[in-house]
Amino acid sequence: MQITEPFGAxxxxxxxTGPVLRLRGEVxxxxxxxxxxxxxxxxGAVAVEASAAxxxxxxxxxxxxxxxxxxxxAGRIPELRRPSNPVRRLVDIAGATPLFATIA
Structure with a gap:
């Protein structure tokens, strides 16, 4: 099932490796x-795919x-996969960068 809005999903x-949360457009x-x-x-997501956000x-x-x-x-560091610049910037500003293993 996909949850969509006119400008984001x-x-x-x-x-x-487990469930991956995918972000696209304007979240x-x-x-x-x-x-x-x-x-x-x-x-339960083990990774976030954010390249299309x-x-x-x-x-x-x-x-x-x-x-x-x-x-x-569970002792696992979730991956932040290919975050777009807007996502990377907000994660950095919020101080949440250490909560993820960022995959470029």
């Missing part, structure tokens, strides 16, 4: 609200942190 895909409060209201399983607001970052929290509690 979030979905969770299963990969060999803002409206997109996060759709994700939260969906019946999509939440939590053109915008990420604070609520979007909070979602990313929440969706990867279980991996951190």
């Amino acid at each position: 979030i979905d969770l895909v299963d990969e060999e 803002d409060s409206a997109v996060v609200a759709l994700w939260d209201a969906s019946d999509q399983r939440h939590g 053109t915008f990420l607001d604070c609520r979007g970052l909070r979602l990313v942190l929440r969706e990867t929290e279980a991996a951190r509690r």
